[in-house]
Amino acid sequence: MSTASSQAPSPGSPPATATSPLKAVTRFRLFWPAVVLAVLLVANLGFTPGFFAVHVQGGHLYGSLIDILHFGAPLILVSLGMTLVIATGGIDLSVGSTVAISGALACLQISRSADPGSLGTVLTAVGIALGSALVLGVVNGVLVAKVGVQPIIATLILMVAGRGVAQLITDGQIITVTSDPYKLIGGGYWLTMPFAILLSALVVLAAVLLTRLTALGLLLESVGGNPVASRLVGIRAMRLVALVYVFSALCAALAGLMVSSNVSAADGNNAGLWIELDAILAVVLGGTSLNGGRFSIGGTVLGALIIQTLSTTVYTIGIPPETTLVFKAFVVIAVCLIQSPAFRAKLAGRGARARRTAAARPHAVAPINREVGK
Amino acid sequence: MQQPVLEVRGIRKEFPGVVALDGVDFRLFPGEVHALIGENGAGKSTLIKVLTGVHPADGGEVVLAGSQVWIAGPLQAQQAGISTVYQEVNLCPNLSVAENIFIGREPRRFGLINWAAMRRRAAELVRELDLDIDVSAPLNSYSIAVQQLVAIVRAVDVSAKVLILDEPTSSLDRDEVRQLFAVIRRLRDQGVAILFVSHFLDQIYEICDRMTVLRNGRLEGEYLIGELNQVQLVSRMIGAELAGLDQLGGGKRRERTAPAGGTAFLQADGLTRRGAVDPYDLAIRSGEVIGLAGLLGSGRTEAARLLFGADQSDGGTLRIEGAETVLRSPRDAIAHGIAFCSENRKTEGLVGELTVRENIVLALQAARGWLRPLSRTAQDAYALRWIRALDIRPGNPEALVRNLSGGNQQKVLLARWLITDSKLLILDEPTRGIDIGAKAEIQKLVANLAEDGMAVLFISAELEEVLRLSHRVGVLRDHRMVAQLDNDGELTPERVMATIASGADQ
Amino acid sequence: MNANALLTRLRGQIPLLVTAALLVSMFSIGSVQYDGFFSGQVVLNLLIDNAFLLVVAVGMTFVVLTGGIDLSVGAVVALSTMVSAWLVERHGWPPLLVIPLVLLMGTAGGWVMGWVIHVFEIQPFIVTLAGMFLARGLCYTISIDSISITDPQYTAMAQTRIPLGSLFVSPSAVIALLVVAVGFVVLHYTRLGRNVYALGGSEQSALLMGLPVQRTKTTVYAISGFCSALGGVLLTFYMLSGYGLHAVGLELDAIAAVVIGGTLLTGGSGYLLGTLLGVLVLGLIQTVISFQGTLSSWWTRIVIGALLFVFIVLQRLITARRR
Structure with missing residues (x-):
C-alpha cells in the first residue's frame, strides 16, 4: 500500500540504524495485522486440510480463500469509508442503516420495473441507491462539520432512523428480485473471480490512488492529527470532513448493493446489522488510531479480512458463530489498550514510579507534625 | 519576625529536557499579599502546581504552618490549607453559585444534602465579602469576574490559610478589578496569606506588600514592594542574556536602515477585538522588521492573530498592499501572502505524527x-x-x-x-524554549529574509532580540499598543523597559 | 434573581418544556383521533410496557450527565435475561438467589468498564462497545436459542396486576417508578449525585476542586450496569424468557429517551424526570402508531430518529449560544 512508504522506519534516527533487520520489519505498519491474519489462516489449515486449495470449476474460482474475500467484500468497502472518517477524528455509526437503505431502494426499483433483467433497470436502481446515499452522507457531513455535533451523536440519528426508513421502503417485507445483471454485483463471477471481489478491489484501489496521488490523504491526516494547526495553515477542514462522511455513505451503499445482490433480496431489518461495529474494529485492527490522524487503507483491508477469517474459522470449528462477539470484545479492548497513551505510560512508568515513591516519599502522610516552638 | 505560614525551600522540578524549578525558596506570611512575578518559563506556574499538588516536586521541602508537608494532590492541598483560584475559573458553570461554593462538602441532614442550609450559608459567605450575588442562580449566568469571586469565596471557606490567585485579573475590566481588590484586602485583613500572580505591574504595585521574582526557574529575589520601582522590576524579570547572542554580527548591532517610502504592505488602522486587544495602528513595509515587545499577556499575540485572520477583528480596518481587506480566516490571509508561526508550536503549529x-x-x-x-x-x-x-x-x-x-x-x-511565497511573516516567540545556537540561526535568518524584501512582524519577550532585529518596536501593555519606537541606534533596552513599565515613552 | 440568571435557567429548561408540550399534544391528538385512547389505562400501559426501558434509561441518564455514554445496556439486559433463565430453568436455582446475583453481575460489569474508561483514558463509547460485544457474545455461549421460563415465581410476577381503582399496574411498573424516585433522590440530594453534575460540567474543575472524579465515574457506570441488569430482570418478568436477541437496539432507545428528556449529551445538565417524560414520549409514539393501525411499526424508529434530530440540533443551538 502506498501508506507503507511514508511509514518506513526513519534511517536518520539513531535507534533505527542500530537495530536488527527483524526489528525494522516489525516496525512496518502492516506487520502485526499481517501476522495475525497469517496465523489465523494457518490455524485454519489445522481444522481444514485443504484450506488453501483454490480450484477452478466451470470457469469460476472456488476455495476457502476465495470465499473469505468474497464474503468479506462488503465489510472491506464499509471499513474503507470508515477509515477516512476515523482519520479525521470522527466516527460513522450510520453505515449499517445505509447498507440496508441502499439495498432496499435498489431491490424496490428492480422489483417494480417491467423488465427486471435489463441492464438499464439495474443501472437506474444502482443510481438511485448511490444517489440516496449521497444525500444521507451530506446530512451526516453537515451535522458534523457545519453544525458541530459530535460525530457519534450526529450519525446515531441516522443509525436509529435509517433502519425504520429501510423497513418503510421494503414495507417490512423481504423484497426478492430476479435480475441477472443485479445478481452479478454481489453473487456473480467475472473473469473467473467473484465480481464482488473485483469491485471492492477496484474501490480500494481508487481510494488509495485518490488519497495518495492527490493531496487528500495528507490533508485528511493533518485535519485529524491537529485540527487547530490545520486551520492555521489554511486547510478547508469543513469541506474535507463533510466529504469523508459522503464517501463513507457511498461505500456503505455499494456494500448494501452487494449484500442484497448476493441473496437477491433486500431485508430492511437485518441487512448490514452490526456492520458499523465490525468496520470500526477492522479500522482499529488495521492500525488507524481512533483519535484520528494517520490512516492506513492497507491495514484496514487486512483488518476486515481478519474479521472475516475469524468468522469463517468459527464456522468451520463448529463454535456457535454468535460467540465471535466474545473474541471481538477482547480484540477491541486489547487494541484500544495498546493504542491508549495512558496505558502505555502506566506500563512503562510502573517500575519507575514504584522506585520513586519508595525513595522520595518516606513520609507520604500530610501533614507531618513537627513541634514548633512558639 | 513573624512565622511564615508557608515556606518552600530548595524546590526542584524537572520535566523531560527542562529544569522548570531549580532550588527555589519562597516564603509567605499571614496577612500579606505577595506577588509572584516572572516571564514565561520563569517557573511561576510550575511553582503553583507544586504547591497545589498537581505536580509532585522532585526535591526540596514545603513547610506549612511550621510542619513539613507532602502535597499529593489538589484535595490534600486543600485539606492542608492551600486553595487556588485559577485564571480560567475552575468551577462548574452548570451548577448554582451555592453548590459551587459547597460542592464536595455540602451540609447534610440524615445523609441527604440540606439545600436550604447550603443556600443560607452560601448567602452569608457572599454577604460577608460585600458581594451582591444570588446564590441559587446558575454560575454561568454571571460574568467571569463574579465567577472568580465565587471561586475565591469557595477557596477561602475551604481553607482560610493560604489563597493562591493565579492571573485572576486578566479578563476583568477596571471596575471588576476594583471589586476583586476590595475582597482581597478584606481577606488580607482577616489574616489570610495571599499569593497573587499577575502580569499587570500596576495592579501588583496597587495591591501587593511583597514580591518574589523568578527567572528561568531560579529565584531572582524577594523584595518589599517599595524596594523596586517598575523599571527595576522589569529588568529583574527579563534580565539580559547577552551571552551567546553575540554570535550574530559579532556583537555589533546591525545597521538597520528602514526601507524608504512606498505604501506599506500591510496597514492596520484602529484594528481591535474586544477583550483581546484595544484599537491599534500598525504599518509594515516590505523589507521591514517590526518588533512587538511587551510582557506576557500584554496583547502581543492577540494583535498578531488579527493580522492573520486567526481571530476576527470587531473594529478598525486592514489594508493589504493598499486595498482594504477583511480577513475571514487564516486561508484568506495566506492567499494575501501572510504567514504566521504560532508561539504554541505543538498545539497550533505542527502535526506531530x-x-x-x-x-x-x-x-x-x-x-x-x-x-x-x-x-x-x-x-x-x-x-x-x-x-x-x-x-x-x-x-x-x-x-x-x-x-x-x-x-x-x-x-x-x-x-x-x-x-510559500509569503510577503509578510508573523513570528510569535520563534526563539522561545530553544537552544542558543538555533536562536542565533533563526535571528540571522529573519535578518536575511528582511534584506531580501520580506516584511516581518517579530514578537518576542526578549528585548535584546527584538532590538537586534527590528526597525521599529511596537510596545504593548495591558492589551494596548502604548508606543511605537524607531530603532534608530539610540534605542536601548532600558528605554523599552521603561515604556513597558510606565505605559508611555518617556 | 437577576434577569440574566432567570434567562439562563429558562434556556436550560427549553428541551424539557418542549418534551412536556410534545407529550401533552400527542396525548390530546391521540384522544381526539382514536376511540378508547383517552383513558388512564393507556397511560398506565405506557409504564407497564416500558418499565424495563425506563429503568435502563435512568442508568443511562447518570452516565450521560457525566458526559459519557453506555452502549452496552441492551446487551447487558439480554445477558441478564439469559443468565436468569439459564440458572432458574436449567439449574433450578431459586429466583431469590438468581436475581441478586444478576444485579451484582451487571453492577460489577459496569464498574469494570468505568474503571477502564477512567484509568486508561479510552473513549467511553469504545469501551462500552466492547462491553456490548462481550455481553451479547456471552449470551450465545449459554445458548443460541431462547430459553423460556416456567418458574412459578416468575410467572406470578408476570401476571400479577396491582389494582388502582378501576385501573391496574404491574409490579414492574412500580419497581421502575421506584427506581426513578431513588435515582432522583441520589442525583439531587447526595454528594454522589452532585458530583455527577459537576463532572459533566467540567471534569478538570471537578478534579481541581478535589472531588473524587475516579470514584464518581466508576460508580456512574456501575449504576448503569445495575440498572441494565434490573431492566433485564424486569424484561424476564415481561417476556418470560431469556434470549440473546432480547433488547437489540435498546441502547439507542435509552439514549433517545435521555436526549428527548432534555439531558445534554455533553453532560452536566438534565433531569431524571425529563428521562421519565422521554420514555413516555417513546411509548406514546408506539401507542399512537398501534392505535392508528395503518401505520407500520417501523414508523416508530423513523419518528424517534426525527425527534432525536430535532432535539440534538436544539441542544447544539442552546449550548452554542451559551458560549
Missing part, C-alpha cells in the same frame, strides 16, 4: 488544494533544501516531527512558510 517533509509542504499544499498535489519529488526537493538551509536535525525528511527538539521544530515551521 506527520513527518518533517509533510509538515514542511503542508501550507503550500493547502493553498494549492487537494487536487493539485505536489509530486513526491517536489516534496522531497523542498524538504531536503530547507533541511540543509536551516540545518534541521536529524536531517531525515521522513522523521516524525514530534520527535524533533524545539529548535528544530521551529525551523520546520519556518520552512513551511518559506516555501
Whole structure:
C-alpha cells in the first residue's frame, strides 16, 4: 500500500540504524495485522486440510480463500469509508442503516420495473441507491462539520432512523428480485473471480490512488492529527470532513448493493446489522488510531479480512458463530489498550514510579507534625 | 519576625529536557499579599502546581504552618490549607453559585444534602465579602469576574490559610478589578496569606506588600514592594542574556536602515477585538522588521492573530498592499501572502505524527488544494533544501516531527512558510524554549529574509532580540499598543523597559 | 434573581418544556383521533410496557450527565435475561438467589468498564462497545436459542396486576417508578449525585476542586450496569424468557429517551424526570402508531430518529449560544 512508504522506519534516527533487520520489519505498519491474519489462516489449515486449495470449476474460482474475500467484500468497502472518517477524528455509526437503505431502494426499483433483467433497470436502481446515499452522507457531513455535533451523536440519528426508513421502503417485507445483471454485483463471477471481489478491489484501489496521488490523504491526516494547526495553515477542514462522511455513505451503499445482490433480496431489518461495529474494529485492527490522524487503507483491508477469517474459522470449528462477539470484545479492548497513551505510560512508568515513591516519599502522610516552638 | 505560614525551600522540578524549578525558596506570611512575578518559563506556574499538588516536586521541602508537608494532590492541598483560584475559573458553570461554593462538602441532614442550609450559608459567605450575588442562580449566568469571586469565596471557606490567585485579573475590566481588590484586602485583613500572580505591574504595585521574582526557574529575589520601582522590576524579570547572542554580527548591532517610502504592505488602522486587544495602528513595509515587545499577556499575540485572520477583528480596518481587506480566516490571509508561526508550536503549529517533509509542504499544499498535489519529488526537493538551509536535525525528511527538539521544530515551521511565497511573516516567540545556537540561526535568518524584501512582524519577550532585529518596536501593555519606537541606534533596552513599565515613552 | 440568571435557567429548561408540550399534544391528538385512547389505562400501559426501558434509561441518564455514554445496556439486559433463565430453568436455582446475583453481575460489569474508561483514558463509547460485544457474545455461549421460563415465581410476577381503582399496574411498573424516585433522590440530594453534575460540567474543575472524579465515574457506570441488569430482570418478568436477541437496539432507545428528556449529551445538565417524560414520549409514539393501525411499526424508529434530530440540533443551538 502506498501508506507503507511514508511509514518506513526513519534511517536518520539513531535507534533505527542500530537495530536488527527483524526489528525494522516489525516496525512496518502492516506487520502485526499481517501476522495475525497469517496465523489465523494457518490455524485454519489445522481444522481444514485443504484450506488453501483454490480450484477452478466451470470457469469460476472456488476455495476457502476465495470465499473469505468474497464474503468479506462488503465489510472491506464499509471499513474503507470508515477509515477516512476515523482519520479525521470522527466516527460513522450510520453505515449499517445505509447498507440496508441502499439495498432496499435498489431491490424496490428492480422489483417494480417491467423488465427486471435489463441492464438499464439495474443501472437506474444502482443510481438511485448511490444517489440516496449521497444525500444521507451530506446530512451526516453537515451535522458534523457545519453544525458541530459530535460525530457519534450526529450519525446515531441516522443509525436509529435509517433502519425504520429501510423497513418503510421494503414495507417490512423481504423484497426478492430476479435480475441477472443485479445478481452479478454481489453473487456473480467475472473473469473467473467473484465480481464482488473485483469491485471492492477496484474501490480500494481508487481510494488509495485518490488519497495518495492527490493531496487528500495528507490533508485528511493533518485535519485529524491537529485540527487547530490545520486551520492555521489554511486547510478547508469543513469541506474535507463533510466529504469523508459522503464517501463513507457511498461505500456503505455499494456494500448494501452487494449484500442484497448476493441473496437477491433486500431485508430492511437485518441487512448490514452490526456492520458499523465490525468496520470500526477492522479500522482499529488495521492500525488507524481512533483519535484520528494517520490512516492506513492497507491495514484496514487486512483488518476486515481478519474479521472475516475469524468468522469463517468459527464456522468451520463448529463454535456457535454468535460467540465471535466474545473474541471481538477482547480484540477491541486489547487494541484500544495498546493504542491508549495512558496505558502505555502506566506500563512503562510502573517500575519507575514504584522506585520513586519508595525513595522520595518516606513520609507520604500530610501533614507531618513537627513541634514548633512558639 | 513573624512565622511564615508557608515556606518552600530548595524546590526542584524537572520535566523531560527542562529544569522548570531549580532550588527555589519562597516564603509567605499571614496577612500579606505577595506577588509572584516572572516571564514565561520563569517557573511561576510550575511553582503553583507544586504547591497545589498537581505536580509532585522532585526535591526540596514545603513547610506549612511550621510542619513539613507532602502535597499529593489538589484535595490534600486543600485539606492542608492551600486553595487556588485559577485564571480560567475552575468551577462548574452548570451548577448554582451555592453548590459551587459547597460542592464536595455540602451540609447534610440524615445523609441527604440540606439545600436550604447550603443556600443560607452560601448567602452569608457572599454577604460577608460585600458581594451582591444570588446564590441559587446558575454560575454561568454571571460574568467571569463574579465567577472568580465565587471561586475565591469557595477557596477561602475551604481553607482560610493560604489563597493562591493565579492571573485572576486578566479578563476583568477596571471596575471588576476594583471589586476583586476590595475582597482581597478584606481577606488580607482577616489574616489570610495571599499569593497573587499577575502580569499587570500596576495592579501588583496597587495591591501587593511583597514580591518574589523568578527567572528561568531560579529565584531572582524577594523584595518589599517599595524596594523596586517598575523599571527595576522589569529588568529583574527579563534580565539580559547577552551571552551567546553575540554570535550574530559579532556583537555589533546591525545597521538597520528602514526601507524608504512606498505604501506599506500591510496597514492596520484602529484594528481591535474586544477583550483581546484595544484599537491599534500598525504599518509594515516590505523589507521591514517590526518588533512587538511587551510582557506576557500584554496583547502581543492577540494583535498578531488579527493580522492573520486567526481571530476576527470587531473594529478598525486592514489594508493589504493598499486595498482594504477583511480577513475571514487564516486561508484568506495566506492567499494575501501572510504567514504566521504560532508561539504554541505543538498545539497550533505542527502535526506531530506527520513527518518533517509533510509538515514542511503542508501550507503550500493547502493553498494549492487537494487536487493539485505536489509530486513526491517536489516534496522531497523542498524538504531536503530547507533541511540543509536551516540545518534541521536529524536531517531525515521522513522523521516524525514530534520527535524533533524545539529548535528544530521551529525551523520546520519556518520552512513551511518559506516555501510559500509569503510577503509578510508573523513570528510569535520563534526563539522561545530553544537552544542558543538555533536562536542565533533563526535571528540571522529573519535578518536575511528582511534584506531580501520580506516584511516581518517579530514578537518576542526578549528585548535584546527584538532590538537586534527590528526597525521599529511596537510596545504593548495591558492589551494596548502604548508606543511605537524607531530603532534608530539610540534605542536601548532600558528605554523599552521603561515604556513597558510606565505605559508611555518617556 | 437577576434577569440574566432567570434567562439562563429558562434556556436550560427549553428541551424539557418542549418534551412536556410534545407529550401533552400527542396525548390530546391521540384522544381526539382514536376511540378508547383517552383513558388512564393507556397511560398506565405506557409504564407497564416500558418499565424495563425506563429503568435502563435512568442508568443511562447518570452516565450521560457525566458526559459519557453506555452502549452496552441492551446487551447487558439480554445477558441478564439469559443468565436468569439459564440458572432458574436449567439449574433450578431459586429466583431469590438468581436475581441478586444478576444485579451484582451487571453492577460489577459496569464498574469494570468505568474503571477502564477512567484509568486508561479510552473513549467511553469504545469501551462500552466492547462491553456490548462481550455481553451479547456471552449470551450465545449459554445458548443460541431462547430459553423460556416456567418458574412459578416468575410467572406470578408476570401476571400479577396491582389494582388502582378501576385501573391496574404491574409490579414492574412500580419497581421502575421506584427506581426513578431513588435515582432522583441520589442525583439531587447526595454528594454522589452532585458530583455527577459537576463532572459533566467540567471534569478538570471537578478534579481541581478535589472531588473524587475516579470514584464518581466508576460508580456512574456501575449504576448503569445495575440498572441494565434490573431492566433485564424486569424484561424476564415481561417476556418470560431469556434470549440473546432480547433488547437489540435498546441502547439507542435509552439514549433517545435521555436526549428527548432534555439531558445534554455533553453532560452536566438534565433531569431524571425529563428521562421519565422521554420514555413516555417513546411509548406514546408506539401507542399512537398501534392505535392508528395503518401505520407500520417501523414508523416508530423513523419518528424517534426525527425527534432525536430535532432535539440534538436544539441542544447544539442552546449550548452554542451559551458560549
